[in-house]
Amino acid sequence: MRRGSTGLNVVSLLAMLFLYGPIIVLVLYSFNAAHLSMAWRGATLKWYAALMHDEALLAATANSLLIAVVSTIGATGLGGLIALGMERMPHRRQQIIEGALVLPLVIPEVMMGVALMLLFVMLNMPLGLTTVILGHIVFNIPLVTIMLRTRLRKLDPALAEAAADLGASSWQVFRYVTLPLLRPALWGAILVAFTVSLDDFLVTFFTAGPGATTLPLKVYSMIKSGVTPEINALSALLLVISMTCVALSLHLQHREVSVSPRLQRMGVFFFCMLGLAGALSACGPAFTGDSAESRPVLHYFTWSDYVGPEIIQEFERREQVQVVIDTFSSNEELLAKLQSGATGYDVAVPSDFMVAIMIQQGLLSELDQQELPNASLLEPHLQALHFDPERRYSVPYLWGTVGIGYDSAVIPNAPDSWSILWDPRFKGRISMLNDQREVFGAVLRSMGQSMNSTDAQVIEAAKEQLLRQKPLVKTYTSDHYDQLLASGEVVLAHGWGGPMARAMAERPSIRYVVPKEGATLWADCLVVLRTAPQKRLAMRFINFLMEPEVAARTSERLRFASASQGAREQVSASTRDNPAIYPPVDQLDRLEWMRDVGRAIRLYDRAWTELKMQ
Amino acid sequence: MAVNQVSFDVRRGEFFSILGPSGAGKTSVLRMLAGFEDPDEGDVLIDGQSMLGVPPNRRPVNLVFQSYALFPHLTVFENVAFGLKMRRVPTPHIEEQVRQALTMVKLLGKEARLPAQLSGGEQQRVALARALVNKPAVVLLDEPLAALDQQLRQEMQVELKSIQEQAGLTCVCVTHHQEEAMMMSDRIAVMHQGRMWQIGPPRELYERPCNLFVSRFLGVSNELPGRVTGNLGEESLFQPADGEQPPLLVRSIPGEQRGRSATLSLRPEQLRMARERLPTSAQVLPGRIEKVLFAGSETKYLVRVGHDRLWEVRMTSGAHVLPFAPEEPVFLHWSLSDGRLFFE
Numbered sequence: 001m002r003r004g005s006t007g008l009n010v011v012s013l014l015a016m017l018f019l020y021g022p023i024i025v026l027v028l029y030s031f032n033a034a035h036l037s038m039a040w041r042g043a044t045l046k047w048y049a050a051l052m053h054d055e056a057l058l059a060a061t062a063n064s065l066l067i068a069v070v071s072t073i074g075a076t077g078l079g080g081l082i083a084l085g086m087e088r089m090p091h092r093r094q095q096i097i098e099g100a101l102v103l104p105l106v107i108p109e110v111m112m113g114v115a116l117m118l119l120f121v122m123l124n125m126p127l128g129l130t131t132v133i134l135g136h137i138v139f140n141i142p143l144v145t146i147m148l149r150t151r152l153r154k155l156d157p158a159l160a161e162a163a164a165d166l167g168a169s170s171w172q173v174f175r176y177v178t179l180p181l182l183r184p185a186l187w188g189a190i191l192v193a194f195t196v197s198l199d200d201f202l203v204t205f206f207t208a209g210p211g212a213t214t215l216p217l218k219v220y221s222m223i224k225s226g227v228t229p230e231i232n233a234l235s236a237l238l239l240v241i242s243m244t245c246v247a248l249s250l251h252l253q254h255r256e257v258s259v260s261p262r263l264q265r266m267g268v269f270f271f272c273m274l275g276l277a278g279a280l281s282a283c284g285p286a287f288t289g290d291s292a293e294s295r296p297v298l299h300y301f302t303w304s305d306y307v308g309p310e311i312i313q314e315f316e317r318r319e320q321v322q323v324v325i326d327t328f329s330s331n332e333e334l335l336a337k338l339q340s341g342a343t344g345y346d347v348a349v350p351s352d353f354m355v356a357i358m359i360q361q362g363l364l365s366e367l368d369q370q371e372l373p374n375a376s377l378l379e380p381h382l383q384a385l386h387f388d389p390e391r392r393y394s395v396p397y398l399w400g401t402v403g404i405g406y407d408s409a410v411i412p413n414a415p416d417s418w419s420i421l422w423d424p425r426f427k428g429r430i431s432m433l434n435d436q437r438e439v440f441g442a443v444l445r446s447m448g449q450s451m452n453s454t455d456a457q458v459i460e461a462a463k464e465q466l467l468r469q470k471p472l473v474k475t476y477t478s479d480h481y482d483q484l485l486a487s488g489e490v491v492l493a494h495g496w497g498g499p500m501a502r503a504m505a506e507r508p509s510i511r512y513v514v515p516k517e518g519a520t521l522w523a524d525c526l527v528v529l530r531t532a533p534q535k536r537l538a539m540r541f542i543n544f545l546m547e548p549e550v551a552a553r554t555s556e557r558l559r560f561a562s563a564s565q566g567a568r569e570q571v572s573a574s575t576r577d578n579p580a581i582y583p584p585v586d587q588l589d590r591l592e593w594m595r596d597v598g599r600a601i602r603l604y605d606r607a608w609t610e611l612k613m614q
Numbered sequence: 615m616a617v618n619q620v621s622f623d624v625r626r627g628e629f630f631s632i633l634g635p636s637g638a639g640k641t642s643v644l645r646m647l648a649g650f651e652d653p654d655e656g657d658v659l660i661d662g663q664s665m666l667g668v669p670p671n672r673r674p675v676n677l678v679f680q681s682y683a684l685f686p687h688l689t690v691f692e693n694v695a696f697g698l699k700m701r702r703v704p705t706p707h708i709e710e711q712v713r714q715a716l717t718m719v720k721l722l723g724k725e726a727r728l729p730a731q732l733s734g735g736e737q738q739r740v741a742l743a744r745a746l747v748n749k750p751a752v753v754l755l756d757e758p759l760a761a762l763d764q765q766l767r768q769e770m771q772v773e774l775k776s777i778q779e780q781a782g783l784t785c786v787c788v789t790h791h792q793e794e795a796m797m798m799s800d801r802i803a804v805m806h807q808g809r810m811w812q813i814g815p816p817r818e819l820y821e822r823p824c825n826l827f828v829s830r831f832l833g834v835s836n837e838l839p840g841r842v843t844g845n846l847g848e849e850s851l852f853q854p855a856d857g858e859q860p861p862l863l864v865r866s867i868p869g870e871q872r873g874r875s876a877t878l879s880l881r882p883e884q885l886r887m888a889r890e891r892l893p894t895s896a897q898v899l900p901g902r903i904e905k906v907l908f909a910g911s912e913t914k915y916l917v918r919v920g921h922d923r924l925w926e927v928r929m930t931s932g933a934h935v936l937p938f939a940p941e942e943p944v945f946l947h948w949s950l951s952d953g954r955l956f957f958e
Contacts, residue, residue: 162683164670165648166697166748176696180687 023239030232034487034506047233055309056325057234060218062277067129067204067214068197069275071136075193076186078137079144084178086145087152098149101142112139113206120207121341127209128344135207136200140193147192151185152178184252187267191249194271195242210299210344211324221304221327297322298537301337301345303524304329307545308557315544321537338363338529346532347541349524353594355394356387358527364393365528371539374546374564381588382523382563386595395542396563398555399523401514401583401591402438405481405500407491409509418446418515421492422465427472431490434476436608437594438520439466442494445518451592454600463607467614476612485510496522497580501559504580512580514587521583521591523563555581616642617653618808624752624786629778631787631795633831634805640788643805644754647786648677660751671700676745680757682737684729690716690740691725697748715747718777735766742774746781753778755787759794771797792832796820804828820881826956829879836885836925838878838899842871842955852878852955856920863896864953876955882928884952887915887938891945897953901925903942913937917944 030048034041051057082101086094104112116135117127125131159181163173179186201216208217215238222231300307304327312323326345328334331354338345339361350358358364369376375395382396406415411426421430421442432439441451443462453459474490482499484490486506493500500512526545528538544550548566555562555571561582562568568576576582583591597604617639624630632640645651647658649670658665665673676697684693694715698708716722719739729737738758745753758774759767775798778785789795795802796816803813804827812824816832823829826837843861844851850871851861864878891898899919907914908931915927915938927946938944 156681156683158679158681158683159685161648161650161670162677162679163685163696163700164650165675165677166744167671167700168696169671172700177685181685 026232027236027239030229030236032229032232034229047229048237050230051233051237054230056305056327057215057218057230059325060213060215062279063129063212064198064214064216065274065277066279067132067136067212068194069271071133071140071197072190072193072271073275074133074137075140075144076190079141079189079193080148080186082141082145083148083152084174086149101145104139104142109139109202110206113203116203117206117340126344127207127212127342129209129212131207131209132204132212132214135203136197139200139203140196143196144189144193147189148182148185151182155181183264187264188249188252190271191245191252195245195249199238199242206340208326209342210301210326211297213326218304218327221329295320295322296534296537297324298347298534298541299323299345300325300541301334301348301529302327303349306349306524306558308553311545311550311553314550315541318544319537319540323541343531344533345529346534346538348527348529349397350394350527352385352387352523352525353596355525355527356596359388359393363530365530365532365535365538366392367395367528367542368536368539371536372543372546374543374548374566377546377548377565378563379561379565379568385523386593388525394525394527395546396523397526397545398558398560399521399563400497400560400581401587402433402441402494402496402520402522403500403512403514403580405485405493405495405503405510405512405580407485407488407507407509408511410491414511414513415492416513416516418442418517421494422469422472424472426492428474429490430469430473430492430494431481431484432469432473432476432494433481434478436604439476439494440604440607441520441592441594445592446515448517451518451520452595452597454597454603456600456603459600459603459607463611466607466611470611470614482506497561497583498559501578501580504578512578514579514583514590516590518590518592521588521593616808617646620805620808620810621656622803622810622813624784625800626784627782628800629775629783629785629787629798631789631799631802632805632810633789633792633795633802635790635831638790638805639808640790640805641756644677644756644786644788647752648675648754649673674751675754676748676750676752677754677756678741678745678758680760682729682741682761684737684740684744686729688728689725690721690727690729690732693729693740694743694747696744701748711747712743715743718746718781719743734762735770738762738770742777746777746783751784753783753785755785755789757789758787760789760791767794774798796832804831806831823954826877826879829954829956834882834926836880836882836919836923838919838923839875840878841875842873845870845872849950852876854878854920859899859920862899862953863950864955865950867955871955871957874957876957879954879956880925880948880952882914882926884948885925885927886947887917887927887929887944888947889942889944892947895947895949897948897950899946901944901946903938903940903944906938906940917946919946 031043031045032040033044033046082097086097089097113135116131116138120127120131120134155178159177160173163177164170168176199216201220204214204217208214215234219231219234298321300323302325307325312325315321316323328337331351334348334350335354335357338358355364367375372395375391378396379399382399384390385396388394404415404418404420406420408414411420420426421432437451440459440462443465444451444453444458447458447462447465449458449462475484477484478495481490481493481495482503485493485500485503488507497512500510504510504512526542528535528542532538545554546564548564548570551562551564551567552570555567556575559575559581562571568582620639620643632643634640642651646653649665649668652666660674685696688696691712694712695708698711703711712725713722716725719742721736721739721743724732724736729740732740738761742758759770762770771794777783787795787798799816801813801815802819803810804819805811806827812819812828819828820832823832826835829835838854840852840854842850843853845866848866849863850866852864853861862878891900901917901919903915904918904924905916907916911931912928913931915929917925917927919925925946
């Protein structure tokens with residue numbers, strides 16, 4: 001008996017560890033002093049401090065709070081009315097409504113998100129804060145209703161009758177008896193709705209438009225540029241808030257008697273302050289009485305952390321405008337958002353191949369060359385790109401290569417060929433991008449083929465090569481290979497130059513090479529969307545970003561080469577001479593643009609799936 | 615149909631009980647008085663005013679619920695003050711009246727407690743105070759003591775009655791507990807299957823029940839089925855169905871009863887038990903003691919009469935020098951005026 005229960009204890013302990021292990025690791029690493037590596041370099045609070053100074057994050061926080069507070073109020077109000085209304089219905093109808101209420105909770109949230117998005121687009125509602133709030137109200141109503149009904153059903157119906165018998169009108173019965181008894185459940189429901197709204201990703205993702213980036217969306221797009229300790233810190237904070245809310249909610253639901261009035265006043269006060277804080281900062285200067293109440297707003301849709309906040313501020317000051325930044329984490333996400341009818345964004349930053357697709361689909365607005373004097377002073381090889389030779393729709397912004405990052409402490413002889421990635425000596429210490437075209441691109445070039453090959457036999461041969469390589473590969477990742485390199489977990493990484501440059505800063509023995517067989521050349525381009533409300537301002541913004549001095553600062557910060565010719569002269573020598581940032585000019589002829597391969601993309605899809613499945 | 619053609623009057627200051635087994639329709643009647651249910655036909659008048667269509671909160675009645683229905687989030691004081699507050703009585707008056715009501719139910723000093731902090735009996739008192747503080751024309755009591763244990767119940771019966779008399783309350787009380795109803799009520803209405811069978815003071819109902827149901831429901835009814843076989847003027851002959859018995863004498867009831875089936879009913883305390891047949895009495899049945907149940911001051915005997923009838927006899931303990939023992943053959947005697955005949 002005793003032994004049996006010990007075994008059970010161990011099992012439940014393991015289960016708890018399995019549940020909470022990831023969370024503990026996350027919280028722990030939010031205190032890690034090291035920037036990129038998973039190695040422990042001492043405790044620090046600096047990432048939490050950094051959060052407080054990250055304007056993009058603060059803006060996302062404000063949005064999240066505003067959305068959570070408003071949607072919670074809405075959902076609680078409506079859900080409460082439904083719950084109370086159901087009490088008076090015949091039993092049969094109650095059951096039907098109950099079933100209908102559960103439905104939104106069990107259908108996949110993705111469907112819910114897509115359905116809401118389609119509805120809003122159909123109703124011609126521009127996606128934005130309002131649509132996110134409406135979306136959150138929709139999925140929170142069933143939660144609130146079910147929680148309140150659970151409580152209502154536990155109430156003795158004689159209580160309401162007793163109150164009526166003592167002279168209370170229906171309103172007074174509600175005000176003095178039902179409501180106070182419902183209050184613990186009500187607060188519980190508010191806390192849960194608030195938490196669910198705060199943490200929601202999917203519905204938000206589909207219903208968010210310009211100016212509606214929330215914390216989870218922000219975290220997701222930040223991960224694209226690596227899992228930084230800042231994200232850990234942010235996630236840890238979100239986690240603490242959510243867990244507190246849920247714990248409080250559970251506690252309240254088990255209470256029989258009402259919440260003390262003092263606690264309640266504090267709750268209401270706190271809740272209102274959160275909403276107000278969110279509203280104030282989300283709507284920004286419009287409320288703060290800043291001289292420019294009608295300052296035009298420019299919506300910039302870009303990669304996470306793809307522009308310095310001080311650069312944005314400079315533009316805002318100079319033009320007396322406000323810039324709202326929203327972020328995406330992949331070209332496909334950008335395209336999906338725009339195709340689904342999201343409007344309101346002015347300027348976006350798609351990559352080269354995506355520009356081609358967006359031009360084809362008529363999503364872009366023609367540029368006004370008169371307004372863009374800086375955009376003509378480009379690096380020579382970027383002046384006439386194949387997808388937009390006359391630069392009618394796009395201005396190259398940042399560019400670079402895909403190559404191999406390696407640790408020269410482990411591999412002293414600089415590799416010059418992709419074949420190093422097939423070297424069994426480095427088994428388990430190689431990382432590859434988690435990107436089918438880039439991975440196949442590397443193999444195809446190593447085979448002497450174009451990375452845009454559409455030949456089924458060639459692609460099949462490339463797949464065989466990759467299958468042969470797979471046992472050596474530690475992981476396929478596009479996100480945190482810089483950390484893996486910096487921490488020494490891998491010694492060879494396939495990836496973009498910028499993250500390699502970041503890894504170098506952390507671990508000086510890291511080097512970067514573009515193999516002699518050739519590799520990808522890429523450029524992210526500034527475009528103005530066809531639906532942009534502020535087209536003229538958008539032109540001025542692009543022109544501003546392409547100012548040599550501004551472009552140079554951007555380049556230094558992001559560790560990507562700027563397309564502006566003037567920037568090359570202004571960046572520091574260490575940046576200019578770093579091959580991971582500025583590809584040496586003599587390498588340009590071995591680089592190749594990724595192109596649309598048309599129907600052959602299916603061959604790649606299948607080969608990639610087979611590779612991943614094996 | 616829960617209630618069928620029920621009609622009764624309650625006098626001012628009276629304690630009126632509706633007594634019946636569960637499912638008799640008592641609570642429905644009470645809920646109609648309170649306004650939670652509407653009669654399909656007929657009317658409810660309070661002080662001559664029709665209550666048809668008047669919602670519960672506008673009726674001059676207050677209900678003490680079986681579950682007490684105390685507001686769990688309000689203190690004793692707030693519970694009692696609830697009705698006054700709803701009627702917007704000025705605060706100083708509320709305080710005074712609540713204090714009076716709490717004094718009456720002996721709960722002074724517990725104003726600040728929450729219902730969950732009170733014993734069952736105290737909760738009962740709060741429920742009572744909460745109703746009578748409003749000085750309603752009628753206080754409605756729904757099984758007021760059902761949730762209390764035996765001892766507390768008996769104490770509260772006395773107390774409830776004295777509060778009612780002291781405050782001059784008019785009470786309508788629903789109960790299934792016949793002893794409770796008899797002890798507290800001025801008049802009782804016996805209800806069964808949606809009808810009121812008999813209305814009257816407790817003693818009248820007990821001694822002169824109008825039918826077997828009332829007789830059985832109010833106390834124990836020892837019964838013997840049979841047939842009236844002859845009329846001797848003041849008395850009639852009653853032939854028990856068992857057949858082996860000689861006819862018994864019963865008091866005649868006006869009208870020709872000869873040949874009709876009837877049931878003879880006797881209360882336990884009306885029977886006298888002896889070891890031999892008393893020669894002076896023609897009202898006698900032989901039997902055999904089946905069980906002796908000693909209950910303190912009283913002893914209950916279950917006596918088998920005829921083939922299959924168990925009669926209950928009650929006698930003061932110690933009244934016989936030689937106590938009766940099980941299996942002992944006995945004779946049961948009663949006086950002519952005690953036996954009651956109920957015709958089918």
